[in-house]
Amino acid sequence: MAELELAESEVCGRATEYLFRIQREDGSWNENDSVKPYNPPMWDSPDNPNTALWLTADVTNVLIQLDYRDSPAVQKAVAFLLKNRDKDGKFAGPIHSTWISVGVFGQLKGSDSPVVKSALSVMELNFEKLKDGAGDFAWYLECFYAGRIPKENPLVKQCIEELVSLQQENGSWKSADGEQYTISTTISALRVLKNYGIW
Numbered sequence: 001m002a003e004l005e006l007a008e009s010e011v012c013g014r015a016t017e018y019l020f021r022i023q024r025e026d027g028s029w030n031e032n033d034s035v036k037p038y039n040p041p042m043w044d045s046p047d048n049p050n051t052a053l054w055l056t057a058d059v060t061n062v063l064i065q066l067d068y069r070d071s072p073a074v075q076k077a078v079a080f081l082l083k084n085r086d087k088d089g090k091f092a093g094p095i096h097s098t099w100i101s102v103g104v105f106g107q108l109k110g111s112d113s114p115v116v117k118s119a120l121s122v123m124e125l126n127f128e129k130l131k132d133g134a135g136d137f138a139w140y141l142e143c144f145y146a147g148r149i150p151k152e153n154p155l156v157k158q159c160i161e162e163l164v165s166l167q168q169e170n171g172s173w174k175s176a177d178g179e180q181y182t183i184s185t186t187i188s189a190l191r192v193l194k195n196y197g198i199w
Contacts, residue, residue: 002065003191016066019059020073027076028056043094053093056080057100061146064107078108082115089118095130098122099140106147116147124155133176137163138188141196151196160198163189 001012023029031046042048060077068074081101084092091097098119105115123130123140130136140159149156167173173189175181193199 002062007066012066016063016068019063020071023073023076024052027078027080028052029059029077030055043096050093050097053081053084053091054096054100057091057097057104061100061103061107061143064104065146069108078104085115088122089115090122091119095123095126096139100143102149103143103146106144106149111148111150116149120149120153120155127155127158133185134163134166134173134189135175135177135181135185137166138173138185138192141192142188145192145195151198156196160193160196163193164198 001007001009001015006012019029022032030052031040031044033046035044035046040046043054044051056077060074060081063069063071063074063077081091081097081104084097085101086092089098091101102116102119102123105113105119109115130140137159141156141163144153144156144159151157151160163173167189172182172186175185190199
């Protein structure tokens with residue numbers, strides 16, 4: 001809905017109201033316990049403390065894109081994220097928390113802000129560990145684009161090169177999560193490459 005500029009729609013309003021309602025007291029969001037019987041992956045389990053970290057960054061990133069940057073919910077979430085950031089600029093939890101937070105703080109504080117610069121440095125240092133398929137490279141770039149990181153940035157250039165190189169002969173991009181995600185991964189790759197003016 002953010003991508004389709006439907007922030008003012010009734011259905012988007014109901015979705016955001018739900019997110020505001022389930023935000024935890026400390027400003028974070030977590031998966032609902034009702035997903036447990038479905039054996040969610042470790043990174044998406046409500047029992048894993050790291051789930052709340054990347055998920056809070058992700059929800060906050062989208063809420064800002066939906067023009068809720070000044071809402072109490074976003075302000076509480078931002079405080080939670082900053083509280084869970086180390087001296088080097090890495091946000092706690094999986095590295096996902098850091099790259100999504102580039103989008104969050106790039107929108108809120110600017111791409112040249114200290115919090116964004118240190119997060120990008122963390123990403124650069126960990127780049128060799130990040131090669132988990134086209135889906136993740138598209139996700140990095142989506143967050144960098146939201147955070148207004150220009151395509152001239154060396155890390156953005158490297159991510160674009162990696163993503164382009166992963167295109168298959170038939171024009172698609174394969175997901176590390178399985179063949180059933182090829183279409184959605186291809187759409188994500190095309191969208192972010194278009195945003196960065198690569199095609």
